[in-house]
Amino acid sequence: MKKSRRTFLKNTVKGSAALMIGSILPGMSAKSYASILGANDRIRVGMMGVNARGLALATNYARQPNCEVISVSDVDTRAAEKCIEKVKEVQQKAPAAIPDFRKALENKNLDALVVAAPDHWHAPAAILAAKAGKHVYLEKPCSHNPHEGELLIQVQKKYNKVIQMGNQRRSWPNVIAAIKEIHSGTIGRAYFAKGWYTNNRESIGIGKKTDVPAWLNYDLWQGPAPRRAFQDNLIHYNWHWFWNWGTGEACNNGTHMVDLMRWGLQVDYPTRVTSSGGRYRYKDDWETPDTQVISLEFANNTSMVWEGRSCNGQYVEGSSVGVIFYGETGSLVIDGNAYTVYDLKSKVVKEVKNTKSIDARNVTNPAADLDALHFQNFFDGIKNGTALNSDILSGHQSTLLCQLGNIALLTGNALRIDPSNGHIKNDAAAMKFWKRDYQPGWEPKL
Numbered sequence: 001m002k003k004s005r006r007t008f009l010k011n012t013v014k015g016s017a018a019l020m021i022g023s024i025l026p027g028m029s030a031k032s033y034a035s036i037l038g039a040n041d042r043i044r045v046g047m048m049g050v051n052a053r054g055l056a057l058a059t060n061y062a063r064q065p066n067c068e069v070i071s072v073s074d075v076d077t078r079a080a081e082k083c084i085e086k087v088k089e090v091q092q093k094a095p096a097a098i099p100d101f102r103k104a105l106e107n108k109n110l111d112a113l114v115v116a117a118p119d120h121w122h123a124p125a126a127i128l129a130a131k132a133g134k135h136v137y138l139e140k141p142c143s144h145n146p147h148e149g150e151l152l153i154q155v156q157k158k159y160n161k162v163i164q165m166g167n168q169r170r171s172w173p174n175v176i177a178a179i180k181e182i183h184s185g186t187i188g189r190a191y192f193a194k195g196w197y198t199n200n201r202e203s204i205g206i207g208k209k210t211d212v213p214a215w216l217n218y219d220l221w222q223g224p225a226p227r228r229a230f231q232d233n234l235i236h237y238n239w240h241w242f243w244n245w246g247t248g249e250a251c252n253n254g255t256h257m258v259d260l261m262r263w264g265l266q267v268d269y270p271t272r273v274t275s276s277g278g279r280y281r282y283k284d285d286w287e288t289p290d291t292q293v294i295s296l297e298f299a300n301n302t303s304m305v306w307e308g309r310s311c312n313g314q315y316v317e318g319s320s321v322g323v324i325f326y327g328e329t330g331s332l333v334i335d336g337n338a339y340t341v342y343d344l345k346s347k348v349v350k351e352v353k354n355t356k357s358i359d360a361r362n363v364t365n366p367a368a369d370l371d372a373l374h375f376q377n378f379f380d381g382i383k384n385g386t387a388l389n390s391d392i393l394s395g396h397q398s399t400l401l402c403q404l405g406n407i408a409l410l411t412g413n414a415l416r417i418d419p420s421n422g423h424i425k426n427d428a429a430a431m432k433f434w435k436r437d438y439q440p441g442w443e444p445k446l
Helices: 002-023 053-063 077-091 119-131 146-159 173-183 218-222 248-265 368-384 392-411
Strands: 043-048 067-073 112-115 135-138 163-165 190-198 272-278 291-298 302-309 321-327 330-335 338-343 348-352
Touching: 043 053, 043 368, 053 067, 053 077, 053 112, 053 368, 067 077, 112 119, 119 135, 119 146, 135 368, 146 163, 146 392, 163 368, 163 392, 173 248, 173 330, 173 338, 173 348, 190 248, 248 291, 248 302, 248 321, 248 392, 272 392, 291 392
Parallel strands: 043 067, 043 112, 112 135, 135 163, 190 302
Antiparallel strands: 190 321, 272 291, 291 302, 321 330, 330 338, 338 348
8 A cells, every 4th residue: 555655646746747847838947847856857968069059058958847957068168167157047056067078978877968069060979979878969950961961860770869950940839830731731732942041140351370279179179070270260150151160051040941841842852952152242261152042853843942141131021031832822931930821812811920039040049948849859759759850860851951052052063863862963073072071080980
C-alpha cells in the first residue's frame, strides 16, 4: 500500500507538472517551475558560442522549466562571462565556464550541446558531440558545405543521437497551419514560391591586420577552417561575409525561407539551380554577395526563387522577410507567425495574425516565445522519441538548396542536379565547392 501510494503521488506530481508546463508561455522564466521537476527530468545542455544569437539561446533555454544550462563555452572570455551572469539570473544557478567545448563534452551529465558558433564550426562541432554521446541543437545552416551535411546524416544514423536544426519556424503554430492550408489545396496546386530577406547592413570597411585581442582564443575560433591572419573587422558578426568561415546571406537568412518553400511545395532536391548577384553596394572586405537571386526547379513541375538584399531594406509584400506561394486558385503569404490567403483577384480570403511580437531584423532574438516551441520539440525527441520538426535530413536538404545557389553563383554555371540525392551532375568546376579544405588535424570524421 505504501509503495503504491508513493508511486501514485510521484505520478500525480509529474502529471501536474506537465499540465502546468503546458499551460505557461514557452518563454517564461523557469524560476517558479524548476522545482516541479526533479533533476533527472531536466535536459542538461551546454552552450557553444554565446556572443549574440548564442546568448539569446542560452537565456531562452534557461527559461525552460524542463532544462538546465550547465556549461558555457566560448572563445571570447567577455561573452562567456556575460552569458553566465544572464543564465544565472534566469535559472538561479550559474553554469560552469568551460572555454573549450570539447572539454564540456567530457561531462557525463551533459545531455545535449547547443551549437551557435560561426558556420564553419556547425557540422564539425555537432559531429564531435554526437560521437561523445550527446544530442545536438544545431543553428542553421547545419553545415558550411554539402559534404558536411551528408556527414551529419551519417553521424546521426551511426550514433543514434537527436540532431535538430534551428529553423524554428517549423514549430511556429501559424506557420504549421499555413503549410497545412497549402497542402490541403486552399490555393489549388501550389506550383511556384518566392522567398526574400532584406536589410540595411552597413559597410564593414577595410580591415587592419592586428594582434589577436587578449580576450580571444583565435586558434580555437578558427578551428577546422584554414588559418587566416586576424583582422579587426572580422569578429564577431562580419565573419558571415567571408567564405573561409561564413556562407553569406543565402545560408544565413535564406535557409529559413527556402526551408518554408521546400516544405510547402513538398520537394526535396532540385533538378536545376541558377543564381546571380554580387557585392554591389560597397567596396570593402565583404566577399559574399550583398544582392542575390537563387532559382531552383523541381521534378514535380514546381519552382522557387529566393531574393536576398543585405544592403537595401525595401520591403517585399509589406515585409522585410517572408515567403509567398502561388497556386492555381490563389496565393498565400507567410509573414512571421502569420499568414494571409488571397484569391486570383488579390482579394483577402483569410487572414491569421501573429500571436507574438516578432522583429525579423533582430539578429539575436526575434521571437523567443515561439522559438521555445522548437526547443520543446527537441526535448520531446530526446525524452520520448517524438518526431523532430526539423531533423538533420530535412535540415540538410534545405541548407543544401542555399549552398547550391552559392555554388551556381561562384561558378557562373547553371547546375544540373540529381533529384534523388541533390548531387551536382557533370560539372567538375562546381564540385570543387562540394567540400572545403580543412586546417590539418581538424578534419571532421565519422
